[in-house]
Amino acid sequence: DAGVTQTPRHEVAEKGQTIILKCEPVSGHNDLFWYRQTKIQGLELLSYFRSKSLMEDGGAFKDRFKAEMLNSSFSTLKIQPTEPKDSAVYLCASSQQGNTGQLYFGEGSKLTVL
Amino acid sequence: GQQVQQSPASLVLQEGENAELQCNFSSTATRLQWFYQRPGGSLVSLLSNPSGTKHTGRLTSTTVTKERRGSLHISSSQITDSGTYLCAIGGTGSKLSFGKGAKLTVSP
Numbered sequence: 001d002a003g004v005t006q007t008p009r010h011e012v013a014e015k016g017q018t019i020i021l022k023c024e025p026v027s028g029h030n031d032l033f034w035y036r037q038t039k040i041q042g043l044e045l046l047s048y049f050r051s052k053s054l055m056e057d058g059g060a061f062k063d064r065f066k067a068e069m070l071n072s073s074f075s076t077l078k079i080q081p082t083e084p085k086d087s088a089v090y091l092c093a094s095s096q097q098g099n100t101g102q103l104y105f106g107e108g109s110k111l112t113v114l
Numbered sequence: 115g116q117q118v119q120q121s122p123a124s125l126v127l128q129e130g131e132n133a134e135l136q137c138n139f140s141s142t143a144t145r146l147q148w149f150y151q152r153p154g155g156s157l158v159s160l161l162s163n164p165s166g167t168k169h170t171g172r173l174t175s176t177t178v179t180k181e182r183r184g185s186l187h188i189s190s191s192q193i194t195d196s197g198t199y200l201c202a203i204g205g206t207g208s209k210l211s212f213g214k215g216a217k218l219t220v221s222p
Contacts, residue, residue, distance in 0.1 A: 042214035
């Protein structure tokens with residue numbers, strides 16, 4: 001079975017640009033998460049979907065961050081407009097529904113904003 | 115929201131020594147999970163242990179839910195164990211809150 005697939009692996013953007021990161025969860029998983037990882041803050045939850053419905057949208061990130069799940073096998077994270085402080089690794093993870101479901105992570109998308 | 119504190123933040127060992135990583139959390143939880151991350155790599159689940167003690171290979175996870183703490187013991191550390199170990203806490207549902215990680219360096 002394929003794991004969580006994220007594209008692109010690396011992205012360099014100019015300040016003010018719009019970038020879109022993509023994620024394909026593990027087939028059959030109902031829950032999908034977007035996290036941001038930095039050395040200072042660690043992992044911060046950006047968005048959480050269950051069966052394509054948005055369950056949680058990280059309060060601090062509502063302004064310029066928008067995650068969507070168009071179907072059960074594809075999600076996007078749009079950052080508009082980008083700022084240098086958005087430089088981080090963006091991780092997508094999926095799980096089967098329920099608190100016993102293992103969380104599987106993608107390789108991440110490393111974003112650098114100049 | 116759930117706050118997760120890990121200690122130590124970093125640890126340097128010689129090959130063969132044991133490591134003890136701590137995790138403390140602020141609110142009631144039904145799940146504690148340990149992840150491993152290599153530099154520049156993704157997170158891989160090591161153990162999920164809601165309470166009590168669980169072993170897998172050289173890893174032992176102990177969780178005391180009432181005291182809101184857990185630990186990960188790595189015995190006979192190897193160079194390939196080097197990386198970051200993250201503690202994650204969950205309640206109902208599959209959402210997890212993560213600590214900032216403990217960076218382990220094992221030298222020859």
